[in-house]
Amino acid sequence: MKNPTPAQVKVRDHESLSLLLVAPAGCGKTEALAIRIASLIENGQIASPQRILATTFTNKAKDNIQNRLRDYVTYSARRDHVTVMNYHGLAARLVRAHGAIIGVDPTIQLPESDWVTDRCLELGLGYAGRDTVNVILNELKRQPLDDAAIAAALAENGHPWAIQIEEERVAANRSTYDDLLRYAELILANDAVASLYRCHFGAIIVDEYQDLTPQQLRVLQRLGAGNITFAGDLAQGIYGFTGARPHEIDATIRPLCDEVIMFNESHRSSPAVLSMVNAMSTLTGGENLVCADPESWPGSGLAGRLTFPHAVKEAEWVSKAAQTILAGVPNHRVAVTSRIKSRLRFIDQHLEDTGIEMHRWEDGVLDTETAAIVRSTLTRLNLADLDAAHDKLTFLRDVAGIAQVEEPDTRKSLADALNWILERLGDGLSPAEVAGRIRVGDQTTLLNAPGIHLLSGHVGKGQQFDWVFILGAEDDNIPFFRATTSAEVEEEARILGVMLSRARHGVVVTHSEVVPTVSGSNRNRDRSRFWPYLDAARPRDREGIVEWVKVAPWNSLRDK
Numbered sequence: 001m002k003n004p005t006p007a008q009v010k011v012r013d014h015e016s017l018s019l020l021l022v023a024p025a026g027c028g029k030t031e032a033l034a035i036r037i038a039s040l041i042e043n044g045q046i047a048s049p050q051r052i053l054a055t056t057f058t059n060k061a062k063d064n065i066q067n068r069l070r071d072y073v074t075y076s077a078r079r080d081h082v083t084v085m086n087y088h089g090l091a092a093r094l095v096r097a098h099g100a101i102i103g104v105d106p107t108i109q110l111p112e113s114d115w116v117t118d119r120c121l122e123l124g125l126g127y128a129g130r131d132t133v134n135v136i137l138n139e140l141k142r143q144p145l146d147d148a149a150i151a152a153a154l155a156e157n158g159h160p161w162a163i164q165i166e167e168e169r170v171a172a173n174r175s176t177y178d179d180l181l182r183y184a185e186l187i188l189a190n191d192a193v194a195s196l197y198r199c200h201f202g203a204i205i206v207d208e209y210q211d212l213t214p215q216q217l218r219v220l221q222r223l224g225a226g227n228i229t230f231a232g233d234l235a236q237g238i239y240g241f242t243g244a245r246p247h248e249i250d251a252t253i254r255p256l257c258d259e260v261i262m263f264n265e266s267h268r269s270s271p272a273v274l275s276m277v278n279a280m281s282t283l284t285g286g287e288n289l290v291c292a293d294p295e296s297w298p299g300s301g302l303a304g305r306l307t308f309p310h311a312v313k314e315a316e317w318v319s320k321a322a323q324t325i326l327a328g329v330p331n332h333r334v335a336v337t338s339r340i341k342s343r344l345r346f347i348d349q350h351l352e353d354t355g356i357e358m359h360r361w362e363d364g365v366l367d368t369e370t371a372a373i374v375r376s377t378l379t380r381l382n383l384a385d386l387d388a389a390h391d392k393l394t395f396l397r398d399v400a401g402i403a404q405v406e407e408p409d410t411r412k413s414l415a416d417a418l419n420w421i422l423e424r425l426g427d428g429l430s431p432a433e434v435a436g437r438i439r440v441g442d443q444t445t446l447l448n449a450p451g452i453h454l455l456s457g458h459v460g461k462g463q464q465f466d467w468v469f470i471l472g473a474e475d476d477n478i479p480f481f482r483a484t485t486s487a488e489v490e491e492e493a494r495i496l497g498v499m500l501s502r503a504r505h506g507v508v509v510t511h512s513e514v515v516p517t518v519s520g521s522n523r524n525r526d527r528s529r530f531w532p533y534l535d536a537a538r539p540r541d542r543e544g545i546v547e548w549v550k551v552a553p554w555n556s557l558r559d560k
């Protein structure tokens with residue numbers, strides 16, 4: 001539990017339930033939301049049978065907010081007064097309970113994968129065809145249109161594959177992620193249903209509002225009707241590709257909120273790290289961050305930037321640097337990150353080959369809810385029955401009870417996890433051994449585990465690490481080659497800003513002159529066009545980094 005700052009006290013004590021909290025990375029927004037939730041319960045503003053709804057975008061973010069809440073709200077108060085849900089989970093709940101009022105079968109099959117993409121590839125449309133079909137369907141389904149209106153709009157558009165795939169979906173009584181949100185909005189247009197939910201959820205808490213799509217905001221507004229606390233940061237808007245519209249959302253909610261409270265003091269990062277984050281602010285549009293307690297950071301923190309002749313050399317150096325840091329501060333967490341996951345393959349391979357332990361955030365790591373189902377499945381699994389089953393995956397899905405899982409994100413991760421179990425059992429592991437390999441993304445492991453963590457830029461959103469190495473500061477990687485418009489390139493700058501601002505003590509950015517392609521041929525790579533912006537932070541070069549590490553006050557670092 002932290003001592004709230006005066007600004008956090010203002011958020012905690014703000015009487016009306018309609019509030020906007022805007023602050024750059026690391027200023028304590030999520031902490032302030034947890035403090036506010038605790039206060040709403042303590043002062044009886046939200047009392048049974050009403051609950052507070054806290055919405056998140058992913059299961060990992062759900063774990064993150066639940067983790068924070070543990071510091072301020074007792075288990076029983078959380079159980080009785082707080083619901084933490086993803087947008088897809090919320091939409092699925094509405095469809096299951098009230099689908100019939102808009103003519104949707106409440107038993108409709110819930111999504112557990114990107115079915116439209118899978119279907120396009122099965123039909124041989126290739127990646128370009130898949131992109132076209134997805135764009136057509138996504139854009140239409142982000143509007144409050146029923147199935148008949150979607151069919152009519154598709155007929156007018158005339159794209160034969162989009163029409164066929166949508167017809168197949170309806171005939172098979174299945175839903176995609178887009179359908180769930182669309183149906184939820186249509187259901188909430190019914191005043192009786194909307195007021196039922198407003199009575200149930202007395203207040204809504206929305207973190208990372210800049211990532212909302214207009215459709216998600218419309219759903220929230222029907223549910224929350226002026227009782228919403230939003231928190232976020234436009235400079236961290238990195239989900240344009242999923243339909244997020246940060247400026248549009250901001251312009252919509254500002255006039256509706258009773259007050260706007262702003263913070264600009266970072267509680268997360270050292271002065272050196274903040275200088276790197278601030279160096280990007282002209283591109284990210286972020287406020288300049290001030291360090292809340294500059295004297296408290298041993299050595300003032302570390303900011304570094306260096307170039308390697310080859311990605312393999314980069315991997316060797318970063319691995320050695322991470323180990324040197326961990327030798328000095330074994331309780332620390334070191335993130336090795338990059339814009340895209342595949343750019344981490346050299347360091348991943350190097351760590352694997354040298355037997356250095358790492359936590360891969362995107363592989364075999366389950367959120368708390370999925371891990372609980374998988375563990376119970378493994379305990380109940382009878383191997384003889386599995387061996388005798390004609391279709392092993394279907395058998396395993398039945399044992400896991402996937403059909404009863406309502407939360408689409410959990411369904412997806414469970415479906416992936418069941419495939420992973422089958423592979424491991426196929427490797428000759430026993431169910432107990434497979435269970436032993438499960439890594440859970442909750443506070444006891446991923447969120448707090450010391451050591452080296454490998455993760456891509458988007459996955460790191462909302463998280464923090466003591467040290468962050470950002471690999472692959474090359475054009476094509478960041479900005480990603482698909483970013484062509486100025487708006488897309490600006491979003492790429494914000495992704496770099498998000499990666500930099502995950503760091504507490506130190507951040508090091510690297511570029512490699514040669515990066516082999518996935519097929520193994522060497523490719524020359526230019527430094528990222530964002531590289532020169534970091535000059536303003538006067539990052540240390542290789543010698544400077546070595547010098548800092550040599551004289552670093554490890555004892556003080558360990559305790560901070």
Ligand SMILES: Nc1ncnc2c1ncn2[C@@H]1O[C@H](COP(=O)(O)OP(=O)(O)OP(=O)(O)O)[C@@H](O)[C@H]1O
Pocket residue numbers: 002003004005008023024025026027028029030031032233236266267268461462463464501
């Ligand atoms: N009042 C406080 N005193 C000391 N530390 C604090 C305080 N408030 C927050 N912190 C710490 O500062 C760090 C950043 O806080 P938090 O994650 O809430 O920021 P945020 O604004 O949500 O960041 P981001 O936008 O990057 O997700 C956390 O380690 C948190 O525990």
